[in-house]
Amino acid sequence: MLSLTAGQMEVQIVAIVVAVACALVGVFLVLRQMAMMSDAITHSILPGIVVAFFLVQDLSSPFLIIAAAATGVLTVSLVELLNRTRLVREDAAIGIVFPALFSIGVILIARFAGGIHLDLDVVLLGEIAFVPFNRTTLFGVDLGPTALVMMTIILIINLLFITLFYKELKLATFDAGLAAALGFSPALIHYGLMSLVSVTAVGAFDAVGAILVVALIVGPPVTSYLLTDRLWVMLALSAGIGVLIAVSGYWMARGLDASIAGSMATMTGVIFMVAYLLAPGRGLIALAFRRRRQRWEFAGTMLAIHLLNHEGLPSAEQENRVDHLQEHLNWDSDFAERAVRHAERHQTVVRQNRHLYLTEKGRQRAREAIVR
Amino acid sequence: MFPEVFTDIYSDYTIRNITLGATVLGLVSGSLGTFAVLRRQSLLGDSISHAVLPGIILAFMLTGSRDPLILILGAAIVGWLATLSIMAIVNTTRIKQDASLALVLSVFFGFGMVLMTFVQRQPDAAAAGLSRFLFGQAAAIIWDDVRTMLIIGSLALAILFVFWKEFKLVVFDRAFALSLGMPVQRFDVLLTSLLVIAIVIGLQTVGVILMSAMVVTPAAAARQWSDRLGVVTILAGGFGALAGVSGALISAYTARMPTGPTIVICLTAIVLFSLILAPNRGLLWAWVRQHRQSRDIRSRVVLGDLYWLSQQHEGVDHGHSMAALEAMSAGRVAVDHGLEDLERAGLAQRIDGDHWTLTEKGRQLAVSDLNDEDQDQRDA
Numbered sequence: 001m002l003s004l005t006a007g008q009m010e011v012q013i014v015a016i017v018v019a020v021a022c023a024l025v026g027v028f029l030v031l032r033q034m035a036m037m038s039d040a041i042t043h044s045i046l047p048g049i050v051v052a053f054f055l056v057q058d059l060s061s062p063f064l065i066i067a068a069a070a071t072g073v074l075t076v077s078l079v080e081l082l083n084r085t086r087l088v089r090e091d092a093a094i095g096i097v098f099p100a101l102f103s104i105g106v107i108l109i110a111r112f113a114g115g116i117h118l119d120l121d122v123v124l125l126g127e128i129a130f131v132p133f134n135r136t137t138l139f140g141v142d143l144g145p146t147a148l149v150m151m152t153i154i155l156i157i158n159l160l161f162i163t164l165f166y167k168e169l170k171l172a173t174f175d176a177g178l179a180a181a182l183g184f185s186p187a188l189i190h191y192g193l194m195s196l197v198s199v200t201a202v203g204a205f206d207a208v209g210a211i212l213v214v215a216l217i218v219g220p221p222v223t224s225y226l227l228t229d230r231l232w233v234m235l236a237l238s239a240g241i242g243v244l245i246a247v248s249g250y251w252m253a254r255g256l257d258a259s260i261a262g263s264m265a266t267m268t269g270v271i272f273m274v275a276y277l278l279a280p281g282r283g284l285i286a287l288a289f290r291r292r293r294q295r296w297e298f299a300g301t302m303l304a305i306h307l308l309n310h311e312g313l314p315s316a317e318q319e320n321r322v323d324h325l326q327e328h329l330n331w332d333s334d335f336a337e338r339a340v341r342h343a344e345r346h347q348t349v350v351r352q353n354r355h356l357y358l359t360e361k362g363r364q365r366a367r368e369a370i371v372r
Numbered sequence: 373m374f375p376e377v378f379t380d381i382y383s384d385y386t387i388r389n390i391t392l393g394a395t396v397l398g399l400v401s402g403s404l405g406t407f408a409v410l411r412r413q414s415l416l417g418d419s420i421s422h423a424v425l426p427g428i429i430l431a432f433m434l435t436g437s438r439d440p441l442i443l444i445l446g447a448a449i450v451g452w453l454a455t456l457s458i459m460a461i462v463n464t465t466r467i468k469q470d471a472s473l474a475l476v477l478s479v480f481f482g483f484g485m486v487l488m489t490f491v492q493r494q495p496d497a498a499a500a501g502l503s504r505f506l507f508g509q510a511a512a513i514i515w516d517d518v519r520t521m522l523i524i525g526s527l528a529l530a531i532l533f534v535f536w537k538e539f540k541l542v543v544f545d546r547a548f549a550l551s552l553g554m555p556v557q558r559f560d561v562l563l564t565s566l567l568v569i570a571i572v573i574g575l576q577t578v579g580v581i582l583m584s585a586m587v588v589t590p591a592a593a594a595r596q597w598s599d600r601l602g603v604v605t606i607l608a609g610g611f612g613a614l615a616g617v618s619g620a621l622i623s624a625y626t627a628r629m630p631t632g633p634t635i636v637i638c639l640t641a642i643v644l645f646s647l648i649l650a651p652n653r654g655l656l657w658a659w660v661r662q663h664r665q666s667r668d669i670r671s672r673v674v675l676g677d678l679y680w681l682s683q684q685h686e687g688v689d690h691g692h693s694m695a696a697l698e699a700m701s702a703g704r705v706a707v708d709h710g711l712e713d714l715e716r717a718g719l720a721q722r723i724d725g726d727h728w729t730l731t732e733k734g735r736q737l738a739v740s741d742l743n744d745e746d747q748d749q750r751d752a
Contacts (some may be wrong), residue, residue, distance in 0.1 A: 030467075030468075030471045033468050033470050033471070034470065035468075035470040035471035035473070035474040035475075036415050036418075036470045036473055036474050038474060039415075039418065039474055039477065039478075043581060082647075085647065085655060087592075087595075087596060087647055087653055087655070088592045088595070088647075089409075089412060089414070091412055091413075091414040091415050092409050092414040092588050092591075092592045094414070094415060095414040095415055095417070095418060095584050095585065095587070095588030095589070095592075096585065096588055096589050096592055096640070096643055099581070099582045099584055099585030099589070099636050099640075100585065100636060100637065100640040102581060102582065102633070102636075103582060103585075103632070103633030103634075103636040103637050103640075104633075104637070106630055106632075106633040107629065107630065107633045107634065107637070110628045110629065110630045110633075111628050111629065211422065211477075211478060211481050211482075212478060212481075212482055212485075214474050214477060214478040215475075215478030215479055215482055217474075218471055218474040218475050218478065219475060219478070219479070221471075222467055222471050222472075222475050225466070225467060225471075226465060226467070253486075256486070257489070257493075258485075258486045258489040258490065259485045259486055259488065259489045261482065261485065262482045262483065262484070262485030262486035262488070262489065263482070263486055264482065265478055265479050265481065265482020265483065265485070266479065266482050266483045266486055268475075268478070268479055268482070269475075269479030269480075269482070269483065272475065272479070276461070276465070282465065282466075284464060287464070
């Protein structure tokens with residue numbers, strides 16, 4: 001089962017290239033809080049593809065990519081135009097624009113593309129398994145599947161854009177105001193990025209379909225966002241997670257004999273869940289542990305302060321007993337018992353009979369807490 | 373054609389179902405969408421409508437039934453789960469709403485596709501009935517579907533009506549609602565559940581992708597016509613229903629015209645019309661206002677200049693050349709048009725050819741303008 005034919009190998013390589021290309025632009029979309037723009041663009045480029053297809057009659061023409069990218073930029077501009085009238089908010093503007101453009105695309109296909117090969121299902125859902133059948137040759141030499149050639153070029157463009165404009169992208173993403181003040185045009189970077197997203201989305205169409213491009217654009221950056229604070233680490237991690245999604249998704253699809261694109265999206269969710277639970281410092285489990293530790297630490301500090309307050313006074317006999325904590329600190333007896341045991345373990349308190357005495361360490365801690 | 377349309381709605385089974393279904397859908401999603409748009413959750417609808425796919429398929433796989441009620445129930449449960457996941461991610465990590473929406477949308481949808489391949493493997497082409505949820509297929513709507521939509525839709529609208537006051541408060545003044553001791557979160561959840569319901573009953577008509585337009589667009593259009601929540605909600609429902617009827621009919625009488633996209637195009641036309649023409653907020657009126665204002669400023673500048681010139685001369689009837697006025701305004705305003713406007717308003721008059729002077733009315737207005745200016749300067 002683990003042996004791969006050349007075609008299967010090619011499918012997997014295409015998946016990897018698509019995933020990495022999507023993940024790289026996705027990092028900036030997620031950081032700029034424009035993730036839903038990927039959803040809008042992947043849908044709204046449909047009319048662009050359709051019109052271009054009517055003109056050139058070839059589904060693998062590079063002209064289609066250019067037209068689709070132009071439609072993507074048009075989508076972004078329309079959203080901004082609507083937003084700038086201040087009559088609708090940005091999220092509503094996105095929700096108005098992309099269904100409208102998508103509808104135009106669907107109607108165009110239904111009315112004028114009846115018999116020809118432009119199937120809505122394929123555009124939307126994609127079928128990566130067919131990738132090896134459509135090949136590109138140059139001077140009689142087989143360069144590999146067309147999708148692979150196309151996506152490799154797109155990946156290289158993305159890499160070039162991000163390396164060349166790394167500083168500008170970083171600044172415009174994290175401090176748009178400063179970027180503008182320093183003379184970088186935020187609009188130029190914005191539209192440049194959006195063109196890249198459009199081009200990447202169109203290229204990825206063939207392989208994974210419109211809706212799952214969203215998974216590949218958003219999934220890896222969101223996952224790596226849970227793992228790091230540094231931009232370049234996030235980019236590298238996202239690319240790595242993209243590869244992981246592509247490979248694991250492919251094998252899941254093979255194992256279950258299910259849709260490859262769907263499996264890749266599912267693996268995106270699984271990998272995100274793993275990070276969501278286990279991410280060091282930010283994952284749910286780390287959070288739960290930290291909350292627990294903080295709860296007992298806080299209880300220990302409260303206990304130490306309480307004991308210190310009454311230490312050496314006549315009231316200490318009364319106050320500094322386990323059963324009295326219930327009354328004074330409003331702890332129930334179970335909680336009080338556990339807090340005292342926690343404090344004993346950390347050697348801030350010693351217990352004799354029912355009486356509690358601070359150790360030197362405990363006194364130190366109480367004083368520090370009060371001063372703070 | 374028109375009388376024919378009415379008899380068809382009355383007698384033609386398919387057309388009656390489609391029209392009725394689209395109307396109910398437009399009404400329900402339009403009015404419930406108002407709250408989504410006002411709560412800045414416009415794209416939540418998009419996310420939910422994609423995410424319910426596995427719910428529909430799971431419901432079918434588990435029960436083997438294609439009863440719309442069962443499929444809708446499956447969709448509603450998963451739509452709910454999706455909403456909870458989105459909220460959990462936003463509340464427990466630093467991931468923002470947009471990324472959380474996009475992630476849940478695509479992962480759930482992808483999982484639905486995996487399930488879909490299992491269903492498609494079954495020999496009886498059962499998936500044919502399911503794939504219409506993807507793109508919507510209004511022509512396949514039967515009376516059972518319409519009845520389900522009617523029942524669930526009226527239930528949702530009834531809940532909206534009953535808790536109207538509470539919803540209004542939760543949306544517009546959350547802090548006050550909290551201070552009254554209202555269970556604000558419970559109302560949040562209820563509102564979102566209503567949205568989920570509106571979405572799932574629309575899926576088989578317009579499909580997952582266009583459902584977001586059914587939620588967002590009517591509300592965005594209605595918002596332009598009024599500032600009152602009640603009016604906006606009713607208008608949004610009306611716009612949704614209008615687009616539903618017209619889209620359904622256009623597609624029924626035109627060959628190769630898919631229903632869902634046609635409804636969305638009708639909605640888009642309504643929103644564009646509203647954005648441009650709605651009184652007060654409309655772009656056209658804003659443009660007219662601005663134009664009027666700049667004309668007003670232009671004539672006031674020329675009026676002031678003319679008055680200043682008249683102060684430099686003895687005779688009231690002394691004419692001042694346009695060239696002098698042009699030099700004074702130094703290209704800030706188009707003097708000739710300004711003078712024409714003044715003449716039309718009876719504030720200035722032409723004395724032989726290119727020379728102008730103020731009328732008595734114009735002189736009074738210029739004096740009062742100057743006094744206002746002085747007053748403003750003193751105030752400042």
